[in-house]
Amino acid sequence: xxxxxxxxxxxxxxxxxxxxxxxxxxxxxxxxxxxxxxxxxxxxxxxxxxxxxxxxxxxxxxxxxxxxxxxxxxxxxxxxxxxxxxxxxxxxxxxxxx
Amino acid sequence: xxxxxxxxxxxxxxxxxxxxxxxxxxxxxxxxxxxxxxxxxxxxxxxxxxxxxxxxxxxxxxxxxxxxxxxxxxxxxxxxxxxxxxxxxxxxxxxxxxxxxxxxxxxxxxxxxxxxxxxxxxxxxxxxxxxxxxxxxxxxxxxxxxxxxxxxxxxxxxxxxxxxxxxxxxxxxxxxxxxxxxxxxxxxxxxxxxxxxxxxxxxxxxxxxxxxxxxxxxxxxxxxxxxxxxxxxxxxxxxxxxxxxxxxxxxxxxxxxxxxxxxxxxxxxxxxxxxxxxxxxxxxxxxxxxxxxxxxxxxxxxxxxxxxxxxxxxxxxxxxxxxxxxxxxxxxxxxxxxxxxxxxxxxxxxxxxxxxxxxxxxxxxxxxxxxxxxxxxxxxxxxxxxxxxxxxxxxxxxxxxxxxxxxxxxxxxxxxxxxxxxxxxxxxxxxxxxx
Ligand SMILES: Cc1cc2nc3c(=O)[nH]c(=O)nc-3n(C[C@H](O)[C@H](O)[C@H](O)COP(=O)(O)OP(=O)(O)OC[C@H]3O[C@@H](n4cnc5c(N)ncnc54)[C@H](O)[C@@H]3O)c2cc1C
Ligand code: SF4
Numbered sequence: 001x002x003x004x005x006x007x008x009x010x011x012x013x014x015x016x017x018x019x020x021x022x023x024x025x026x027x028x029x030x031x032x033x034x035x036x037x038x039x040x041x042x043x044x045x046x047x048x049x050x051x052x053x054x055x056x057x058x059x060x061x062x063x064x065x066x067x068x069x070x071x072x073x074x075x076x077x078x079x080x081x082x083x084x085x086x087x088x089x090x091x092x093x094x095x096x097x098x
Numbered sequence: 099x100x101x102x103x104x105x106x107x108x109x110x111x112x113x114x115x116x117x118x119x120x121x122x123x124x125x126x127x128x129x130x131x132x133x134x135x136x137x138x139x140x141x142x143x144x145x146x147x148x149x150x151x152x153x154x155x156x157x158x159x160x161x162x163x164x165x166x167x168x169x170x171x172x173x174x175x176x177x178x179x180x181x182x183x184x185x186x187x188x189x190x191x192x193x194x195x196x197x198x199x200x201x202x203x204x205x206x207x208x209x210x211x212x213x214x215x216x217x218x219x220x221x222x223x224x225x226x227x228x229x230x231x232x233x234x235x236x237x238x239x240x241x242x243x244x245x246x247x248x249x250x251x252x253x254x255x256x257x258x259x260x261x262x263x264x265x266x267x268x269x270x271x272x273x274x275x276x277x278x279x280x281x282x283x284x285x286x287x288x289x290x291x292x293x294x295x296x297x298x299x300x301x302x303x304x305x306x307x308x309x310x311x312x313x314x315x316x317x318x319x320x321x322x323x324x325x326x327x328x329x330x331x332x333x334x335x336x337x338x339x340x341x342x343x344x345x346x347x348x349x350x351x352x353x354x355x356x357x358x359x360x361x362x363x364x365x366x367x368x369x370x371x372x373x374x375x376x377x378x379x380x381x382x383x384x385x386x387x388x389x390x391x392x393x394x395x396x397x398x399x400x401x402x403x404x405x406x407x408x409x410x411x412x413x414x415x416x417x418x419x420x421x422x423x424x425x426x427x428x429x430x431x432x433x434x435x436x437x438x439x440x441x442x443x444x445x446x447x448x449x450x451x452x453x454x455x456x457x458x459x460x461x462x463x464x465x466x467x468x469x470x471x472x473x474x475x476x477x478x479x480x481x482x483x484x485x486x487x488x489x490x491x492x493x494x495x496x497x498x499x500x501x502x503x504x505x506x507x508x509x510x511x512x513x514x515x516x517x518x519x520x521x522x523x524x525x526x527x528x529x530x531x532x533x
Contacts, residue, residue, distance in 0.1 A: 007357045012288070012377035019136075038346075045345040047286045047352040047379035068141065069379040070264040071284045074277050074342050086266065088246050089134045090226030097289045097333075097376045098143045098205035 009049040013065040021091040025063045027072065028083045035059045038076045045071055067093050104130045104254040106430060107243055108221075109229045109267060111138035113416040114402025115260030116212045117156055117423030123219035125431045130252065131221050132245060134228040138216075139209025142262075143287060143380035145328050145335055147310065148203045149417040156424060157215060161197065165207045167330040168308025169198035172301075176364065178315030178325075179487040183364040194307065202308050202328050202335070232257060232271040232398070240271070240397035256397055256430055256440040260423060263381045263403040265391070273398070274391035279346055280472060281385030281406070283323065285339030286352040288360075290372035294332050300368050301329050312413065315483030317359045319350055322475040325359045326413075327368060334369055336360065339382055341472065352379065382415065383408040387465035393452065394445040399426045407457055411464050418457050425451045466531040477524055481515050 027050075029039070039059040042051040048065040051072070061082075073084035086092070108119045111133035119131040135141040147170070153160050172189035193199070217223050233242040233251055242253035261267055263282060268274040292300075301309045313325040323340030338352075338359045345352065359365060383389065383406035390406050393399065401407070402419030409418060429448035430440070438444045452458050471478055489508045512521060 007351070007353045009353050012353060012374075015374055015376050016378075041346045041349070044349045044351050045284070045342070047284065049351075049353075067377075067379045069284060070277075070381050071342055071345075071379075073264065073266075074279050074282055074381070075346055077276060084266075085230070086134055086228050089228040090136055092141075093378075094136055094140050095143065095206050095376065095378055097207070098139060098141075098146075098209075098378060 009047075010065075013048055016067070017094040017096065018064065019091045019094060020064055021087055024088065024091075025061070026085050026087045026092070027061055027063050027066065029059055029061050030081055030083070032058060032081075036079060036081055038079050038081050041075055042072050042082075045075060047071065102252075104128050104252070105434065106130075106256050106258060107132065107252060107254040108258040108260055109243060110260035110262055110404070111135070111213055111216070111223065111225070112142050112209065112260060112262055112402065112419065113212075114404070114419035114423035115258070116209065116216050117420040118258045118260055118401055118427045119216045119221045119223070120156055120212075120219050121424045121427030122431060123216060123221040125427075126220075127431065127434065129221040130254065131216065131223045132227045132229050132243065133223065133225045135225060137210055137225055138213030138223070139206040142205045142209055143285075143378045144203075144205045144416060145287075145326055145337070145413070146203050146205050146208075146416070147328065147413070148201045148208070149414065150197065150199050150201065152417040152420045156420065163211070165203065165211050167202040167204060168303070168306050169193065170200040170202065170310060171303070171307045172309035174309065174311040176311055176313040176315070177483045177486055178313050178317050178362060178364065179484045180316050181363055182487045182491070183313070183315075184483075184486050184490050189309070202310070202330050204330060229261070229267060232267055234271065238396065240395070243267075255434070256399065256445070258423075258426060258430070259398060259400040259404050260402050260419075261404045263383050263406070265400075265404045268391070268400060268404060273395060274400070277381070277383065277406070278385070278389075279343035280341060281383065281389045281468070283339040283341050283382045283384045283410070284345060284352055284379060285337050285382055286356050286377070286379045287335060287337030288356065288374050289376045290334040290336055290369045291332060291375055292334065292369070292372045296371075297329055297332070297334065303329065306331070313359075313365075314479060316480055317355065317362060318479050319348065319355070320476045320480040321345070321348060321350065322471050322479060323355075327365065333375070334372065336365075336369060341384065342381070343472075344475065382410070384410040384468055386410065386468045387458075387461040388468075390461070393449045395442045397440050399430070399445055399448050401426045407461065409460050409464065411467055412460070414460075421455060421457050422452060425455060425457075463533075464531065470527055470531045474524065474527075477516065477520075485512055485515055
């Protein structure tokens with residue numbers, strides 16, 4: 001089992017319901033040229049894979065699939081790499097089971 | 099601004115917030131509860147095992163109407179290596195009692211019901227409202243909350259922070275620190291649907307009986323973490339959690355771990371052919387006693403996961419949340435009944451009452467455990483499970499090797515992996531942290 005398992009997170013997120021709040025991202029990444037170790041860790045640690053590396057090597061976030069766990073805040077807010085809050089009331093992920 | 103003034107505002111409608119709001123409303127207090135989700139439960143994730151005793155204290159006849167899944171008659175602990183599990187199973191017909199002690203629940207459904215009880219008791223519950231900040235006076239006393247609704251400042255004598263593990267408002271107001279990566283675990287979870295009869299056959303259950311499996315070992319790849327498999331009526335909750343600091347260090351992905359756990363030969367047959375209907379993630383406070391922040395101050399108290407009240411060793415959280423919510427509400431009611439102001443000194447009654455309850459006593463008992471498991475995660479979650487599995491295989495495989503030789507080779511493999519001092523040291527430290 002040491003072999004890597006191929007997982008498509010998008011397929012998992014597809015099961016979930018979301019109420020997207022267009023144009024109001026509740027998490028923001030501080031503009032940077034080279035990503036800090038914290039930002040790099042988010043590429044792997046975010047369970048919804050909201051963080052991606054763009055073509056010029058910076059970390060970007062797309063919050064649409066965010067499951068609001070707070071992991072990226074715990075890793076990246078203290079260093080100022082990200083700004084984190086909850087979505088507006090009623091928006092974001094809507095768990096049917098939880 | 100909402101001109102109306104409340105005796106208390108409760109932020110959050112999870113286990114702790116619902117317990118607090120219910121208790122205060124039942125005592126005739128004017129309570130406003132604010133929840134950011136569409137309804138109570140729509141943001142909440144749990145395994146989930148409900149401990150009846152703590153809910154009974156709030157709603158004695160809850161069994162008649164709460165959405166419960168299965169009452170638990172069996173607990174399995176599995177130690178896994180890549181291909182095997184060594185298990186300790188405890189199943190007893192004693193658990194088929196009139197008032198069972200533990201049930202599986204589905205949080206989104208359970209919380210919705212719990213919230214209906216809060217409303218019946220007379221509290222005002224406002225959902226789809228995110229509290230953005232605490233309102234404080236010039237002296238730092240908390241006097242209410244600010245929300246994302248228009249003109250959203252609302253005032254009350256006391257604010258109960260039941261905002262869950264992230265503790266965002268408390269951090270923003272400077273009342274506590276943000277959780278540290280080594281003090282919180284990230285858990286990811288899926289809901290696997292199967293016909294009822296299939297679940298009962300695979301777990302060897304009758305009727306509404308339920309079983310749970312807790313699994314540790316190489317599935318967490320040397321990180322401090324655990325997997326869980328809980329049987330509900332028509333679905334199986336399956337997930338795995340590890341410390342955020344370990345994810346950060348190792349670069350493992352949470353969904354990668356989940357996928358490997360599902361593919362483990364002991365796990366895969368349990369969920370074979372299931373339909374997945376949800377993927378969720380949530381943090382769990384795991385810092386134990388030493389990570390508990392200030393519990394009260396002028397105009398505020400903090401309860402449940404927001405106060406990091408979680409017993410990671412026994413996987414208890416929601417019962418600590420309910421109990422701390424209830425106790426905080428009782429303390430607030432006492433202060434109010436005496437017509438005393440909601441100052442830090444007066445609200446310290448909550449802290450005192452909590453210290454006398456099982457909540458703080460249990461957390462104190464295991465105060466050294468989080469650090470031990472964290473510092474030695476390679477041994478406890480990788481080396482030992484592999485060794486134990488090897489030893490078991492050696493024991494059961496009949497291959498003509500004399501028993502004496504088998505025994506000494508087993509011993510040799512333990513000693514060569516950890517050395518005598520390492521083995522004794524680990525056993526000693528473990529025993530001490532458990533005491
Ligand atoms: C995978 C997993 C398995 C678990 N298994 C078990 C188990 O089997 N048994 C057990 O006892 N415990 C278990 N726990 C722990 C348990 O879930 C928690 O301890 C419990 O939910 C804590 O309750 P709470 O009310 O403090 O927080 P939560 O239930 O998280 O509630 C917090 C509420 O506050 C709301 N909120 C937060 N911020 C704001 C804001 N700014 N404005 C408005 N609303 C806000 C949220 O939407 C939420 O409704 C598990 C946890 C996880 C993640
Ligand atoms: S809150 Fe959780 S899901 Fe959302 S972006 Fe951060 S790590 Fe990812």
